[in-house]
Amino acid sequence: MNEEDRNYQIKQLKQDTKLLKSIGINGLYIQKAQRDKILNLLNDKKSQDSFKNLDEIRIAVERCERCPLHKERKNTVFSRGSAMSDVMFIGEGPGKDEDEAGLPFVGRAGQLLNKILEAMKLPIDNVYICNIVKCRPPQNRKPTFDEIDSCSHYLMGQISFVKPKVIICLGATAAEGILGTKERIKDLRGKFFDKYNAKIIVTYHPAALLRDPSRKKLVWEDMQLVMREIGQ
Numbered sequence: 654m655n656e657e658d659r660n661y662q663i664k665q666l667k668q669d670t671k672l673l674k675s676i677g678i679n680g681l682y683i684q685k686a687q688r689d690k691i692l693n694l695l696n697d698k699k700s701q702d703s704f705k706n707l708d709e710i711r712i713a714v715e716r717c718e719r720c721p722l723h724k725e726r727k728n729t730v731f732s733r734g735s736a737m738s739d740v741m742f743i744g745e746g747p748g749k750d751e752d753e754a755g756l757p758f759v760g761r762a763g764q765l766l767n768k769i770l771e772a773m774k775l776p777i778d779n780v781y782i783c784n785i786v787k788c789r790p791p792q793n794r795k796p797t798f799d800e801i802d803s804c805s806h807y808l809m810g811q812i813s814f815v816k817p818k819v820i821i822c823l824g825a826t827a828a829e830g831i832l833g834t835k836e837r838i839k840d841l842r843g844k845f846f847d848k849y850n851a852k853i854i855v856t857y858h859p860a861a862l863l864r865d866p867s868r869k870k871l872v873w874e875d876m877q878l879v880m881r882e883i884g885q
């Protein structure tokens with residue numbers, strides 16, 4: 654669940670509680686599963702608000718066991734690039750090379766992303782790169798909804814400290830985690846969405862370009878929109 658949805662649900666919860674109190678209801682029986690869900694919601698909000706900087710988030714990620722992905726990871730994969738960047742790239746999750754290096758986008762897809770950055774004349778120090786989940790899903794499978802939800806807590810913290818002007822969602826999982834949509838990339842790309850005080854754009858993941866190089870042209874069109882947006 655992203656920060657906006659979480660805040661909305663907490664607000665609704667407070668309004669419902671107030672309404673019940675106003676008609677004289679001071680207590681309710683809540684089933685355990687539902688109660689745990691409410692407590693998680695409130696605890697997530699509290700702990701998200703309690704991060705003081707990106708280093709605190711990184712340390713929390715290194716110790717994290719919030720979802721089953723922690724079991725098989727060699728390393729957590731937090732970010733690379735600069736936290737002072739206007740441009741943030743968000744991918745899906747670490748692959749084998751990233752899990753070994755503890756850095757995002759260092760494998761073949763990462764090398765292609767480096768070439769895209771070069772073509773955009775954006776040095777690595779001018780961008781911030783991270784993923785939706787910080788631990789490698791087994792056999793590089795897509796992270797589940799619950800895994801994305803558990804890890805969104807850290808991603809929202811990263812966005813709130815980096816404060817990028819433009820967020821580039823690389824692939825459908827990043828789009829789902831950031832925009833909360835399951836629409837296809839071909840229907841999402843080529844335009845900006847407004848969220849998190851940033852312009853969000855969705856494009857194909859570099860791994861998809863390795864499988865189908867004909868999509869490179871579409872990604873380049875999207876990157877030109879980004880370059881125009883940041884005055885590059």
Ligand code: SF4
Pocket residue numbers: 714717718719720721722723729786787788800803804
């Ligand atoms: S993927 Fe995210 S939530 Fe899951 S264990 Fe790793 S850091 Fe924690």
